[in-house]
Amino acid sequence: MIFSLMSSTEIIPGVFHIQGRFTDKLGPISVYLVVSDGKAVLIDSGTAGSPGGMIEKVMDKIGLNSRTDLVAVLCTHAHPDHVGGLHRIMKLSKARVMVHENDVRLLENPSLFLSERLRLNMIEKITARLEKGPLRVNYPGVKVNEILHNNDTISFGSTRLRVIFTGGHSAGHCVFFEPSRKILFSGDEINNFPNEPRMFFTDCSGDLAARVLALDKIKSLHPDYLLPTHDSPHIFEDVIPQIQQAHDSTQEFLGNVLCLLKARGKADIEQIAFDLTRMHNIPIPFDSPILLRATIYSALMTLKRNGIIEQSKSIWSVHDS
Ligand SMILES: [Zn+2]
Numbered sequence: 001m002i003f004s005l006m007s008s009t010e011i012i013p014g015v016f017h018i019q020g021r022f023t024d025k026l027g028p029i030s031v032y033l034v035v036s037d038g039k040a041v042l043i044d045s046g047t048a049g050s051p052g053g054m055i056e057k058v059m060d061k062i063g064l065n066s067r068t069d070l071v072a073v074l075c076t077h078a079h080p081d082h083v084g085g086l087h088r089i090m091k092l093s094k095a096r097v098m099v100h101e102n103d104v105r106l107l108e109n110p111s112l113f114l115s116e117r118l119r120l121n122m123i124e125k126i127t128a129r130l131e132k133g134p135l136r137v138n139y140p141g142v143k144v145n146e147i148l149h150n151n152d153t154i155s156f157g158s159t160r161l162r163v164i165f166t167g168g169h170s171a172g173h174c175v176f177f178e179p180s181r182k183i184l185f186s187g188d189e190i191n192n193f194p195n196e197p198r199m200f201f202t203d204c205s206g207d208l209a210a211r212v213l214a215l216d217k218i219k220s221l222h223p224d225y226l227l228p229t230h231d232s233p234h235i236f237e238d239v240i241p242q243i244q245q246a247h248d249s250t251q252e253f254l255g256n257v258l259c260l261l262k263a264r265g266k267a268d269i270e271q272i273a274f275d276l277t278r279m280h281n282i283p284i285p286f287d288s289p290i291l292l293r294a295t296i297y298s299a300l301m302t303l304k305r306n307g308i309i310e311q312s313k314s315i316w317s318v319h320d321s
Contacts, residue, residue: 006051008058011233012183012225014159016058020050023134025288027193027230029081032185033058034178036157040064042073042095043176043185044229045085048139052085056092070095071156074148076187077173078103079203080113081134082229086142096145098154100165102205103172108141117170117203118294148174161185164218168211168250170203175214177221184223184239189214190246193230197242198249199283201291206298208254209306215247249282256282257299258318261309266317269296 008018016033023029031051032043040059046052056066064070070093075083078099086097086107099107106112114120114128114137128136150165154176162177169188176185189211191200202208219240226234226242234242260275261267267275273292276284285291300316303309309318 006054008051008054011227012181015183015227016062017227017233018046018051018054018058020046020052020054025285026081026134029134030227030229031055031085032227034159034161035062035064036159038064038069039156040070041154041156041159041161042070042089044076044082044187045073045089047081047084047134048088049085050134052088055085055089066093068094072096072098072146072154074154074161074174074176075099075103075107076175076185076189076229077170078106078110078113079117079135079170079188080110080137080139082187083107083110083142084134084139087140090142097142098146098148099144100149100167100172100174101147102167103170104144104147106170106172107144110137110139110141113137113203117205118290119204119297120290124290150174164214166211166214166218167207168202168214169200169206171205171207173206175218177218177223179221182222182224184218184221184226186218186226186228188229190218190226190228190242191230192228192242192246195231196283197245199285200246200249200253201285201288201295202298204294204297204301206295207305208250208299208302211250212247212254215243215250219243219247252282253284253295254299254302257296258303258308261316262318266315268314268316269293269300272296272300272316 011017014035020029059066152163154161166173166189226239
């Protein structure tokens with residue numbers, strides 16, 4: 001089957017798109033290798049097995065030594081489909097592992113993905129362990145060497161990558177921007193499989209207001225290349241509409257959740273999920289009730305932090321005032 005083939009392409013000089021296996025719900029899972037003057041930085045590391053050894057094969061092919069020439073692995077965030085392969089790489093390399101402080105605990109203790117980030121109950125956790133998909137937690141934690149902050153610059157060779165904290169998809173999500181060629185490595189913050197920029201989901205630590213602000217900021221940088229993890233790269237005039245639609249759908253999702261809550265007076269997450277599946281204005285992860293629930297939870301927490309709604313145990317309601 002052609003979709004199961006992994007591939008690697010130098011899409012921009014010195015920027016290698018290494019695409020892992022195709023997965024049903026999340027599409028292909030990519031990592032990017034950025035090479036500059038004999039040094040390389042890897043952006044994300046895929047799952048435990050994909051793209052796996054292909055990363056070293058690409059380095060070998062271009063004459064780089066993965067032990068000495070790979071200087072850092074930058075993690076956009078610590079979800080299993082982006083850091084599952086990190087443990088394997090770190091056995092071969094002296095690269096420094098970098099992630100935002102809000103995802104450090106998750107990177108070092110992957111089981112928190114099920115208990116804190118998806119808030120699964122005991123039965124769901126058992127089912128999740130039997131899952132074979134890219135979100136399974138089947139790898140050990142990895143020690144973080146360096147914490148990323150908003151506006152940090154990562155320098156290697158003659159390349160500079162600017163860290164932009166986004167915090168929407170997960171509490172520690174960052175994207176990386178190469179200003180000279182306007183390349184944006186967007187991780188899962190602009191996650192548009194299958195070529196659907198309005199489609200997004202978050203874990204329970206995500207912040208939808210932060211996502212809206214970050215997308216505004218990213219748009220103002222006018223990237224020429226948008227390199228996401230779960231879909232094909234976008235270039236030039238295709239980039240801004242992708243960012244704009246991701247931005248608008250986040251606002252719309254928040255608006256829908258608030259509207260439904262106002263109409264009901266009070267509701268729990270299951271009720272809101274049921275009502276949302278009957279609205280067809282924006283695409284939501286219908287076929288994954290767990291991801292849909294996590295995204296609704298993030299929306300509710302965003303509204304709560306902004307003083308718009310309140311929570312009593314599992315019941316949410318709009319403020320009386
Ligand atoms: Zn993710």
